[in-house]
Amino acid sequence: MTPPDDPDPTASPPPPASPPPTAGPPPTASPPPPASPPPTAGPPPTASPSPERPHPGEHVGPSLPALLAGELGRTETLQVADHLHTCQECQGALVGIAVGAGALRAAARIEHWLAEPAAAPPSSAPAALTARTGQAGIPRHDGEDIAFLPVLREIRRPRARLRAATAAVAAAVLLVGGILVGRQLQSPRPSSGPVVATAALQRLAAPAPAGGEVTVVAKGKDRILIVRTANLPPPPTGDFYEVWLLAPQTDKMLPMGVLSPTGTGSYGIAGSIMQQFSAVDVSLQRNDGNPAHSKTSVLRAYY
Amino acid sequence: MRWGSARDALTRGADGAGPAPRSTGQSFRAGPGAAGSSAELTDQRSLVVALGRGDERALEECFRRHAAMVRTYVRHFVPADGVDDVVQMVFLELWRSRARLDPERDLEPWLLAVARRRSIDSLRRRHDVVDASALRDLVGDRGEEIAERVVWAMEVRNALGRLPQAQQEAIGLSYYEQLSQREIAERLDVPLGTVKARVARGLARLADELRGSDR
Numbered sequence: 001m002t003p004p005d006d007p008d009p010t011a012s013p014p015p016p017a018s019p020p021p022t023a024g025p026p027p028t029a030s031p032p033p034p035a036s037p038p039p040t041a042g043p044p045p046t047a048s049p050s051p052e053r054p055h056p057g058e059h060v061g062p063s064l065p066a067l068l069a070g071e072l073g074r075t076e077t078l079q080v081a082d083h084l085h086t087c088q089e090c091q092g093a094l095v096g097i098a099v100g101a102g103a104l105r106a107a108a109r110i111e112h113w114l115a116e117p118a119a120a121p122p123s124s125a126p127a128a129l130t131a132r133t134g135q136a137g138i139p140r141h142d143g144e145d146i147a148f149l150p151v152l153r154e155i156r157r158p159r160a161r162l163r164a165a166t167a168a169v170a171a172a173v174l175l176v177g178g179i180l181v182g183r184q185l186q187s188p189r190p191s192s193g194p195v196v197a198t199a200a201l202q203r204l205a206a207p208a209p210a211g212g213e214v215t216v217v218a219k220g221k222d223r224i225l226i227v228r229t230a231n232l233p234p235p236p237t238g239d240f241y242e243v244w245l246l247a248p249q250t251d252k253m254l255p256m257g258v259l260s261p262t263g264t265g266s267y268g269i270a271g272s273i274m275q276q277f278s279a280v281d282v283s284l285q286r287n288d289g290n291p292a293h294s295k296t297s298v299l300r301a302y303y
Numbered sequence: 304m305r306w307g308s309a310r311d312a313l314t315r316g317a318d319g320a321g322p323a324p325r326s327t328g329q330s331f332r333a334g335p336g337a338a339g340s341s342a343e344l345t346d347q348r349s350l351v352v353a354l355g356r357g358d359e360r361a362l363e364e365c366f367r368r369h370a371a372m373v374r375t376y377v378r379h380f381v382p383a384d385g386v387d388d389v390v391q392m393v394f395l396e397l398w399r400s401r402a403r404l405d406p407e408r409d410l411e412p413w414l415l416a417v418a419r420r421r422s423i424d425s426l427r428r429r430h431d432v433v434d435a436s437a438l439r440d441l442v443g444d445r446g447e448e449i450a451e452r453v454v455w456a457m458e459v460r461n462a463l464g465r466l467p468q469a470q471q472e473a474i475g476l477s478y479y480e481q482l483s484q485r486e487i488a489e490r491l492d493v494p495l496g497t498v499k500a501r502v503a504r505g506l507a508r509l510a511d512e513l514r515g516s517d518r
């Protein structure tokens with residue numbers, strides 16, 4: 001019976017709270033394969049007295065976790081060993097217990113490692129955000145993440161009530177909100193509110209006649225970005241055009257969505273977020289699963 | 304199908320039965336809301352199919368199920384003020400890729416792979432000082448392997464969540480909080496023999512749960 005991970009340090013005392021994968025689980029040590037040794041049904045102590053040989057003492061199933069954890073003293077360890085040598089039932093139980101224990105040790109180890117604060121929060125982080133994310137290493141997120149959802153739902157209703165949300169949450173959620181709204185507006189509608197900005201799309205990597213324009217329409221506090229391109233060649237098979245907001249000074253980018261095959265698209269976004277950007281960028285994206293901007297900008301407009 | 308039982312667990316919802324009740328708090332379980340999700344979105348396959356159809360509720364459901372895991376992962380690498388951005392990017396990417404997702408495959412590894420790339424982007428874009436070890440842990444084989452381990456850890460957590468409460472408790476204290484069995488007995492005010500029995504039975508059952516995800 002081999003424990004799942006690296007040679008199980010059973011002999012060591014309960015490890016302190018931190019052995020990170022740095023030390024432990026380099027490539028070779030893969031997670032314990034679930035479909036490994038256990039026999040037929042499973043090893044719960046279904047009492048069928050062991051057949052052939054008599055074995056010393058009672059079944060030792062309950063002592064096996066302590067054995068693996070190095071919590072048994074000399075005498076007890078040897079007693080358990082004697083029994084195990086002769087009792088098939090307890091041997092079977094050992095398999096399941098070792099697999100369970102190995103899986104848990106691997107899980108606990110990576111969780112402890114994750115809980116270490118690798119990335120120090122910058123001093124500039126708003127107090128609310130820092131508090132929410134619990135900078136002290138132990139992540140607390142029961143419910144915290146769930147808190148995104150009501151806001152996300154709100155956003156799908158016509159009148160989003162975002163005032164109560166913190167700026168950080170609102171900003172984050174609006175990203176997803178942007179997707180949702182964007183989808184609902186797949187076909188660019190004629191402006192349903194005052195036009196607050198228009199700008200021509202200028203050619204970057206796109207071939208000569210390509211161009212187009214962007215229009216920003218106000219809808220309460222939200223903005224609808226309407227992109228109409230012209231003479232953009234169809235993207236190579238599998239590739240696609242994507243629209244981004246860009247803040248050229250800081251290189252900050254926000255993906256807005258894919259351009260429809262007709263070369264148009266409209267995307268909803270909060271005005272407060274839109275303000276943080278000053279350009280619309282159209283990129284040619286490869287269908288390679290890489291979500292980042294491809295660095296191939298075909299058109300750009302400054303608004 | 305190694306990830307199966309995680310999917311299973313998340314599907315059934317955490318029904319309030321957290322792993323180690325008052326453990327260190329970094330459990331990956333899906334929120335209490337997972338249980339109440341609409342019927343046709345209960346298994347991950349239908350979820351991905353619905354996502355492919357452009358069903359917004361499926362995106363919400365994915366977020367509800369997996370945001371905690373993604374966030375825990377991202378937070379380890381990316382400074383606090385960038386975490387929300389990265390998490391949202393991941394789900395944005397999920398939405399954009401919805402038509403290309405394979406319903407036969409589990410979402411968690413996919414989400415963490417995207418989370419990893421987005422975290423790398425985020426770190427590289429930063430102008431302030433970035434922890435070099437964070438980048439090292441994200442890039443290359445090592446990064447992939449860590450992501451895989453995180454998914455596995457989540458699966459173990461979820462399998463644990465399907466055990467009887469008393470077993471969860473004893474095992475949580477033993478393996479996540481690293482108390483000795485004697486300490487657990489004192490903490491819970493039960494005989495040592497009871498702790499031994501709960502841990503032994505729980506581990507055996509956990510192994511079954513982990514193996515049995517394909518059934």
Ligand SMILES: [Zn+2]
Pocket residue numbers: 050058059060061083087088089090091
């Ligand atoms: Zn026996």
